[in-house]
Amino acid sequence: MKRILLAFILLGSSAFYAGAQILNGEGQFHGSIEIDAQQYRPDSLIGAPPVPQKMLMNTYDELDYTNGKISAGVRYEAYDDALEGYSPLYDGSGFPYKYISYKQDNMEVTVGNFYEQFGSGMILRSYWSPALGIDNSFNGIRVKYNPVKGVYLKGLVGNQRDYWTQGAGLVRAFDGELNLNEMDSAWNNMKTKIIVGGSFVSEYQAADDATYNFPENVGASAGRLSIINGGFSFYTEDAYIINDPNAINGDIFKPGNGVLIRTGYSQKGFSLLLSGERVDNMSFKSDRTATANDLAINYLPEMPRDETYQLAAFYPYATQPNGEQGFDAEVKYKLPRGSFLGGKYGTDLDAEYSAVRSLDTISENDKTSSDMGYNTKILNIGQTNYFQEITFEIQHKFSPDFRLIAQYDYEYYDKTIIQNEYAPNIISNVGVLDGYYSISSAHTLHMELQGLQTQQDQGNWAFGLVEYNFGPDWFLGVLDEYNYGNTIPDMRIHYFTVTGGYTHNALRITVGYGKQRAGILCIGGVCREIPAADGFTLSITNSF
Amino acid sequence: MREKGWTYDIYLDPNQDFQHAMGFQNPPCTYIIDGTGKIVYIHNSYLEGDEKHLHEALLKAAGKK
DSSP states (O other): OHHHHHHHHHHHHHHHHTTOOEEETTEEEEEEEEEEEEEOOOBTTTTBOOOTTSEEEEEEEEEEEEETTEEEEEEEEEETTOOTTSOGGGOEEEEEEEEEEEEETTEEEEEEEEOOBOTTSSSOBOOEETTTTEEOOEEEEEEEEOOSTTEEEEEEEEEEEETTEEOSOEEEEEEEEEEHHHHSGGGTTOSEEEEEEEEEEEEEOOOOOSSOOOOSEEEEEEEEEEEEETTEEEEEEEEEEOOOOOTTTTSOOOOEEEEEEEEEEEETTEEEEEEEEEEESOOOBSSTTOOTTTTBSOOOOOOSOOOOSTTTTSSOOOOOTTEEEEEEEEEEEEEOTTSTTTTTTOEEEEEEEEEEEOOOEEEOOSTTTGGGOEEEOTTOOOSOEEEEEEEEEEEEEEETTEEEEEEEEEEEEOHHHHHSSOOOOEEEEEEEEEEEEEOSSSEEEEEEEEEEEESSTTOOEEEEEEEEEETTTEEEEEEEEEOTTOSSGGGOOEEEEEEEEEEETTEEEEEEEEEEOOEEEEETTEEEEEOOEEEEEEEEEEEO | OTTTTOOSOOOOOTTSHHHHHHTOSSSOEEEEEOTTSOEEEEEESOOTTHHHHHHHHHHHHHHHO
16 A cells, blocks of 8 residues: 555656756756556456456656766566566565666766667567566666777676566676778768677576586677668678577577578668568576576567557467577558549558468487487478468548558467467458548547457457547547357457546556456567456556 | 658667656657757657647747747
């Protein structure tokens, strides 16, 4: 109760300071608040378990101070108790994030907690995502140094956050990046832009196991190259982990390897983007016994895009760190204004194809090499299809007041591999109609109609949404997700929700009431299960 | 960006440093900053129709100068 009171006091004071800056000499305070609360009523039909606390809440409050070259900050988190779908290891409260930083012309030093990413993140990326319940910040020291024009160096040492404690592994890392165009004034205005980078990461964890001779130091390296020339772009990164037997790969001593290529061409009215990746034994954590999303040092690239429409996001893909190879192609084209099919305002077309397969692996059964686990041939394609998706989207403005988006989505989904539970593969077709109508200069009506067709899993679903925007501050909406195609008649349930909200400057308050279907939220290939729920929801965010 | 025909500068925030400095957790968040560096407009979230209010705020901010 005290923590809830503290959260509201902080919220009240931030509202008081909202939009203003407190000046203390040259110093400034700023910060942010987020409160997410949910009521849980047991509902066995939708699979909502009884929750003894009846209401759960997550709070994140941050306060930062900047004065010239120095900045410092602290974040308070409280889970009273943690919302369903978040690890109960979060229950409680504390100050898991705090730092002091000194920055001058070409150097910056941070002591305490910090986030960092090298290249695309394939050997190092720490970030904070409250929606996913991920916070793998480093706690230690980081130095950034820019010795000459175009050369950027970074070094860090630290342990990673693990709920209210720290991972056992100590991470030491270094990254160097050369921005060739910045290095010499003669190259500043060159049409071709080139950036080259390299990183090295070493993680130390003591080992005292009777069976395995675990390496105490695990090293990883990566190189990257980016070339941009007008409308053409090309990015590649190659990463290598020496040997990291861990809980994710079954304690094998095989090295890890990852490759990412992204390339594309774009001009006004047209773009084509192609991506490919291959990941082989690339789980890299700062504790060899860690599982799930805990203590990840790296972040692996995602091929399929994150879907925003409710039913199109029904079966989302989760990146498979032990091994996968993927491909993605996206084409966008704008039918010009005034053309026959373009109409008065033009029409946007978007098509995307993505596919992820297993690696082609051969088990190592020979006694002397069985601790390597398996072998693969780089150019071979695996036998198992994990995921395939084809999407077509058209967006057309019919008048200054009315705009419509239509989307079709085909998906093949290997639920056994992706969700780690034995189930048949799922083939689904999703259709979406999304319309926006301006009622007046201040008010807008938004309506969505969606359908998901599948013969597997829970069968067909329909989704409808009506949202009214009393601009600029208020909105009100109703939505219903209906499992009309379930083979069990009792399970043909309506998940009906009413939602409303108020936005003013940086303050946003959203209230909802209704049933929420059990599902999975994925952002960038990293996922969190969201359990079924029935009751009120409240979300407040503000920054100052 | 090129496909849309947008000609203004876009900066990427790969390590979320800018997001952290501004203090918002849930994009989109829109800020208008005037010529003196003062934040004159903040709007968190986006609902269809918000762009009209953004346009009015921009005109107001430009009118001041």
